[in-house]
Amino acid sequence: MTILTVKEAINQALVESFTNDKNVILMGEDIAGGKGREQYQGTQDAWGGPFGVTQGLLTKFGPERVRDTTIAEAGFFGAAVGAAMTGLRPIVELMYVDFAGVCFDQLMNQAAKMRYMFGGKQNVPMVVRTVVGAGFRAGSEHSQTLYSLYTHIPGLKVVAPYDAIDAKGLLLSSIIDNDPVIFMEHKRLYMSKCEVPENLKPIPLGKGRIRKKGKDITIVAIQRMNLFAEEAANILVDEGVECEIIDPRTYSPLDEALLYESVKKTGKVIIIDESNPKCSLASEISSLISENCFSDLKAPILKLTAPHTPVPFSPPMEDFYIPSTKKIIKSIKTILKY
Amino acid sequence: MTILTVKEAINQALVESFTNDKNVILMGEDIAGGKGREQYQGTQDAWGGPFGVTQGLLTKFGPERVRDTTIAEAGFFGAAVGAAMTGLRPIVELMYVDFAGVCFDQLMNQAAKMRYMFGGKQNVPMVVRTVVGAGFRAGSEHSQTLYSLYTHIPGLKVVAPYDAIDAKGLLLSSIIDNDPVIFMEHKRLYMSKCEVPENLKPIPLGKGRIRKKGKDITIVAIQRMNLFAEEAANILVDEGVECEIIDPRTYSPLDEALLYESVKKTGKVIIIDESNPKCSLASEISSLISENCFSDLKAPILKLTAPHTPVPFSPPMEDFYIPSTKKIIKSIKTILKY
Amino acid sequence: MNIDQNKLKWIYKKLFTIRFFEEKIKKIAKEKLVPGYLHTCIGSEAICVGVMSALNEDDWISSTYRNHGHAIAKNCELKEITSEIFGRKTGICKGKGGSMHISDFNKGMLGSFGIVAAGPPVVLGAALQEKINKGSKNSVTFFGDGAIHNGAFHEAAGLAKLWDIPMLFVCENNGYAEATATDWHLNTKNLSDISRAYNMISYRGDGNNVFEVREITQNALNESIKKNTPIFLEFKNYRFSGQYEGDTQLYQPLEEINEAKKTDPIKIAIEKANDYKLSSIEINNFKKQALDEVEEAFKFAETQPWPEPEDSLNDVYVNYPKNLILKV
Amino acid sequence: MNIDQNKLKWIYKKLFTIRFFEEKIKKIAKEKLVPGYLHTCIGSEAICVGVMSALNEDDWISSTYRNHGHAIAKNCELKEITSEIFGRKTGICKGKGGSMHISDFNKGMLGSFGIVAAGPPVVLGAALQEKINKGSKNSVTFFGDGAIHNGAFHEAAGLAKLWDIPMLFVCENNGYAEATATDWHLNTKNLSDISRAYNMISYRGDGNNVFEVREITQNALNESIKKNTPIFLEFKNYRFSGQYEGDTQLYQPLEEINEAKKTDPIKIAIEKANDYKLSSIEINNFKKQALDEVEEAFKFAETQPWPEPEDSLNDVYVNYPKNLILKV
């Protein structure tokens, strides 16, 4: 066991995957950095992306497999699709998920649909690594989550780890998976730490994780919201409330069975998602539970999400935008009254 | 009263809006057609878009206001944003909503967020007209609906008329609205007809429509699904079942009150949406009702949607993809048993 | 240029096959015998066949919604193509794609895209893979004159040049993008001038002359590999077909169509038969063979079974829980 | 070229204001006194001021995340800019935008975009509006060397040329796009060669010489209007700042930075003061005024109230039911 940050865990998963399979490559803007200044000492591998997550890969695996790109996401995301079909396992970086719109066609209409509409003859084993999330004071165009945009599209898989174990194990799985996977990393979780076993095996996609057992209420927590869910649950223990916290971890495919089982037991549910509310992952999970656990439900399913606004910059407003521990506790108490 | 097709109604709304306000312009690929062949008789205005909806506008209003574009959606959608901010009321055509991905950034990050992130000083009064829907044997890249992609984004309004009255009245409203509106036209509804009053006033955005009164079950029907909902309701009348059919018509803002009122009465709900299921409009509406009408619900809310697949081309498969009258009846009977 | 006899036969046979196939499609389109949109490529035969004649069987290409000619020239099974257009189970995409998406990965077709300019980035990726894996397959992306205004084309072109990726960008300049004339939508004198933005080598050729297309393509492939660089090819021809079947084509002046007929690629090819010592008997033979093959393919397709409705649930993913694809 | 005395003073004052402002930002960034990302523009002063000195007050511009210089040169209120960066209620965007989105519509700033190449299409739209409404405002979009590879830039450039839209595409070639050197990422000898794809007139100039920038811009504006056409301008300078504050800048070799310092735009401007008959006393006066203004702005900002949390619910739409923005 070693203690790793999420960032280190992701880097490890990348290094292991690069080592295990020479067809794994990485493309993105400044994923190494220093391109064009190779003749000067210390300029190479100067970045590793804006968060330094991919630092060291260039040095270890060379510029053929670790490719800095221009600001041409439609170009290199399309290239990842073609490379994936013909034998590579490309990982492409969408620096912030907020840039989704400049290459959404390549994912929605090509990566996701090609296997299907061309009759199942080809696979598109690629991974999109992208950074999501509010709370960084990064403003409206660098703070979104957009989980639901990708989850809506058949043909894509969507993964969003909370801690370092899941980050590593799920990324290992995503890279060996034969379908296109959107792997979402939360910028506010990169530095969070946990113990990670030396020889961690890939964690299968489509399996949720019960992060805390409890019998009184089911908290479905989306990615970073696990942090606040846990805080809330810990506080509520003192009041004799036992919360069960479930992190779905992968949103497509979603581990529905795990959710239903929990709700059968608790009869009460709150879903916490820092995304905008409409047609969100929270809406999806709520609608599934209400349809499949109707007779088990003892209270309305609450969704605690961001409001229907862009992410504001200023701290007091951004803090209000993100679901908080306090709001979670308040909402839980509302449901517990039923 | 005249009988108009949806297509004619839209054309009328455009003509009236162009006449009323000289700042209204239209941009899109081949919205007129024949560009570059003006010197030959009969070449001008030869298209009016692939469905002929905008035919005649060029002749009536000239090439300054009716602008054929190149295949550069990011370019002219961005231009619509800039034109809208500075005084025009641009209408831009996204020929099929399936092309959403090539200009999603211009809508999601510019049109939708500029007013907000730049402090509320500017408006972006633009309309995106786009064609949606399956059932045309048009394959995976010309048949999607993607309602939820736009509905998810704060800052956008989303409108999807079913019949000619709503098409005309809602388009009139969308064009005079001061926010960006995505106006979705269903290709399988263009030729459907109904009576439209000569001097139809704009129909306000955010108001749903009860298409049929009933007391036993609420059917929430999304755009073309109103057709099948009505068929199903008519058949069920013979079995003594009175369905209430609600067409939300605008998905953002959504007329939640109208839905809740109906459910209060019926206690039973089915939502019909030809979109893919995950994080869909159906999910959204289901989650809202389950949260807000918990104690009124006598049965689980059913969602009847397309499966989680791209739209297949071949008729038997595409027909299976789209919710059918038969399936609606079957689902309703399931709920009525509760 | 010398052409091996088999290749020569192949070229003529394919030219005729494509032309007859598309004429047949036009006919059944009129009679509304097939579902959906149909984009035929009458006038493009020389480009399809000329380029493909310079490629190896397993080279990579991408096509568009206007793909019948590319698929036929890439040696996809004619019966399977037709069956797909008819929406049948034995179609080349199992009926899931339809006319706009005819494609066979096993024949080196990476895809036929309904989104304008979606192909160039994807083929760039295939070429990148060949480069990284030191493979030897060529990579060619086909697109129309209308696609050169689209960002996806530009991004692919820029990266291909920057990364020294040998591949061909083949633009068919057929005079129209839907109902918009190329001479209006171009900003430059020649379409191929667009490649200057990337300092990319480019050549232009007569898209109605299959032998010229072939020669330019062969040379470009060699140069591209030798210099480790992408090359842009523009072939000029004329779109006799409408944008799709049913298009009234009112925007295409009659005199223009008549003028273009003088350089119809099939006509040109027949005129050139002499140069290659092919007798008119041989030519007629090729025609007959092509026609027979086309007729046979249509007969085959018509009688093929429809897919089961539930077949639509397969092939979305390699691996995904079935019950999450469709709730029952 | 002759410059009116007021303009001259304005130019010097703005140059100093921008430089001092950014230096102050760097300082408080180090001390972590402000939230979020900060992209400063040290080295860009001559481009910001030179271009803006050729514009009218109400002309349209777009900027990027690296917008402080543009906003200051566009006469946005320094106090409001600073307050925005501090996230305060009186900020130029009410605290909603932050450093990356400093923009004031009432000063002709259409927006500061966090998405690379988002600006050119938007400004194209403003210019189109001017054309249609026979208005007289000029339209200028600012973007970096990195943006020229992006599809949105290409689509805007192509349409601007096709539609004969007078506007300026102003590219600041500061040597880097994030941690990537321009001389690596260019496919052509000169960056401005990209405009050849559109047969667009282009000029290059020294981005460190405010007077050259001004002259080129003035001429380009005149030519653009006279010829009814867009024009592409490339100004070369050096990005002394990192991509953002906190960037280690390891990829920028020290010798390169030192070399670039020789042509620092502020240094150049001071050297040129003589040509315009400005004494060093006057220059020092401008400096002092600028510094005072900057200090005052920061003092103002620090003491401004924070927005209320619920303020975040306003300004999403002109008109939308409140209860659908936030459920209570």
Ligand SMILES: Cc1ncc(C[n+]2csc(CCOP(=O)(O)OP(=O)(O)O)c2C)c(N)n1
């Ligand atoms: C991104 C996108 N925008 C618009 C369309 C609609 N569309 C289909 S074909 C076409 C014209 C393409 O013309 P060209 O590239 O010259 O190809 P051709 O049809 O002549 O072979 C357009 C605009 C599309 N398919 N994709």
Ligand SMILES: Cc1ncc(C[n+]2csc(CCOP(=O)(O)OP(=O)(O)O)c2C)c(N)n1
């Ligand atoms: C579409 C998009 N892709 C990537 C980024 C991340 N990014 C921000 S700035 C930047 C570099 C831009 O360089 P340049 O255009 O030269 O502008 P400069 O920062 O030098 O002013 C990148 C890649 C982005 N903001 N938008």
Ligand SMILES: [Mg+2]
């Ligand atoms: Mg064409």
Ligand SMILES: [Mg+2]
């Ligand atoms: Mg730069």
